[in-house]
Amino acid sequence: MNRGPRAAAPPVRLALGIAALAAGAFAMGASVLFVRLAEVGPFASAFWRTALALPVLLVWALAAEGRRALVPDRAALLAGVFFAGDLFFWHLAILGTSVANAAVLATTSPVWVALFAWLVLRAAITRATLAGLALCLAGAGALIGRSFHLEPAHLLGDAAGLVTAIFFAAYFLAIGKAR
Template sequence: MTTVPDTAARSRTVLVAVAALVLGAVAMAISPAFVRWAEVGPFTSAFYRVFLALPLLALWASLERGGDTRPDPGWTRAIVLTGLFFAGDLFFWHLSVLKTTIANATLLATMAPVWVMAFSSLFIGEPVTRPMLAGLALCVAGAGLLIGASSLLDPSRFVGDLYGVGTSLFFGLYFLAMRVARREARPGLVLYRSTIVTAAVLGLVAAVAENAWLPAGLSGVVALLLMAWVSHVGGQGLLAYALGHLSAAFSSLVIFMEALAAAVFGYLLFGETLGTWELLGGAGILVGIWVARPREG
């Protein structure tokens, strides 16, 4: 029988994990601003995002090892797939940004929870509850209001929109792989090793697709460092922690929080529109996450 103290401890753990998701979403949402300021090509900036994060992630993994009594799981298939899927996510994201509107790319990328909930039971054995599905519907509607006013259907952008769908698929698969990897290892170790895989793939892509490796000035260097340390170590690190305590289906809804935070950053940093419909969309996302929240039992 579950005791009251055990239930209270579990509730605190869930609350901390949800807070980590929200903070991680904010940290990831500011990455487009760093990309704009990076002064290098999109694939090169994606490579630097993960490559420059490796020293901090190595330190994190090393510090974790001192308090972990579990054996090192090694380079498991889940860890390698996590790195490959995140490389695919960043690759298609940057292609979609180049080939379609920012609004369309962002809206399509936020559909990753649809893939997570479609595959969660089949691939990782985690059932999707009715509240999660209801929360997903509210979040999708909210995202449509938040970004839909700026998105347009245009046949000339069809390929770019397909890249946006590819982004959502790979990020959804990333959630599933990270969730499985976290069952066997601590977050720092999983993120460090998977980031090595991602950096290797994106380094090859950048070498083939682009030839400007160095930013023009100090501001570009600072932007790249902040993208690595804030968006990857901070954002993906908090996500990796949360996925050790929460289901992949619920955790994936953080992507909608990322869209909300991105809209706020766009308003504060670049003067982008944030009107009544956008605010209603943001409220819909918050309500959807509340409806899908973890419940005891």
């Protein structure tokens, strides 16, 4: 029986994976609205989002890795710094521009991942990657439609949305290295 990376997942495991993916996508999508509705500032909101998740993630890491989980390597620490930057600028973008602009600018992160992988890691960019990037951007455009607009009053928020994508891309690449 083939148990390699391309082996088919058992139906229950596949269903759980799809459910987890859907729940994560819903939670990430709803987070924008919760940040807007929060009665605390953007940085307190970002802090509490991560602080409340920490105990659950710590138990999970200890169960999976044992004591080794308590000693992160350099790439994991760097990923944490990039994630903090992502949250910092994401919350600024949510409050500094329209939800549509914040979302569409943040979804450019795959473009930055590919660009950094190519420039920094010297990874080859395949046609499949380019096609995936085109689909990603087309999907973001389709979701946002005509809601995306640039206004001088929101330029700092728009810039924060773009910086969010850059930090998330760096986080994604650092996590890949940490694994």
